[in-house]
Amino acid sequence: MKPIAAVVGLLAMVAEPAHAQLVTRTAVGPAIEGGQNRINLTRSSAGYTYFNRAGADLAQHDAALNGCLAEASRMTQPDDNSAAAAGAAGGLLGMLVVGVIQGAMNGMHERRGVAANVENCMVVNGWRVVRLDETDGKALDALEQAELHAALADHVGADQPKGEIVRIYDNDAVRGETVLIGKSGDLDKASLSLQALPPQSATPPAARKGPQAPRTARPPRALKPEDVAVASGDALVTVRLTGMAEQGGRTLFFTRQGPAPDIQPWEQDGRPALFAVALPTRGAVRGDRTRAVTQTFSVPPGRWRLSAVNVGQYITHFCLGASGFEARDGEAVYAGAFDLSGEQLRPDMTLRDDLLAPTSPAATAGLRHRAAEWSYGDKEQCQGAYLYALDLTPPSEKVAEAAAPQVTGADDPVVVVETPAPSTHQ
16 A cells, blocks of 8 residues: 555545543634635744643643654655756756756745644644734744743743734634645744754654555555445445535545554555545536536445545645544445535535435445444544644534543643634635
């Protein structure tokens, strides 16, 4: 089974649970982008910012930041090198000139991507992004590292931090207005927290590189209706994807849980651990801007989770917290209908008539679809361009969980129970 990033190229040619702290609160406004209050996972918040978590000290702040910096440094921005096109237009000189410029731009996007991913990681793990006003921010920004580090001591753990709270984790990836993916956005100013971080004496461990995936672990293709049948030792999973023309080509990746976040299940059984569903780029009817596809896959039994989303070469990986469901041997599971142009990415679990009809492919194969029971908490080894978390648990279940007494540790990641706030949508 190849990593998700490697599988993107293939698709282009062929078309451990986390212990979570539950917090109930009202959503706050994130950093403003383009005149709107919206989260953008491809950029860090603007202004003079630092990370804050009520009750934390500098040691906890530094440890969390170093962990997120290690994760962020493993992510990679795609290379949009246009030197080949320049060579065709301007010969070798044109190729060399554009190659140098593009190399610098790619390095810039990498730095922007690291800053965005550090912030993504910190907020998923319960830290708030706080922005200081221009006067206070400039004063801290002018300090040397050691002085800045000492100056932040009273800021990082304050219950009511100095400045404006501009971002917290609010299960943002489930909202249709959130910018999930794309080229890394502008870096306005380097985070004060990052500038204050003491130099590391040791290099953080590299991500584990597993063995080469065997041919038997290649991602399965969607079954044709006449081929829908469950083989011994397999399960069927059906996914529906809808959207508009502008979402055409966007792909959802589903992965099978392994024995550990950094170990693929095929390392033990040699079987597929990934399948992908892409929204068509062409409409069924000429001039129709809507797009839809329903696909069924024969997969090994196990826990399958919505692991990542991509557009082109850009991948956003929900490695810090993903949602999944069980697919048992010999059954057909409906993972739901995902509307990529809707207000939420959360799947509609209504069992469609075409799935239940006696003439449906699954029924013809002697099976009846069962609606998947989604739950949240899976973690994976991060890869791709951006990292984040996505909770697909129905909101009613969150409310029920919030009503129960909770015992949490200080360093547990936060899973937010959403309390509706006044809409800022346009």
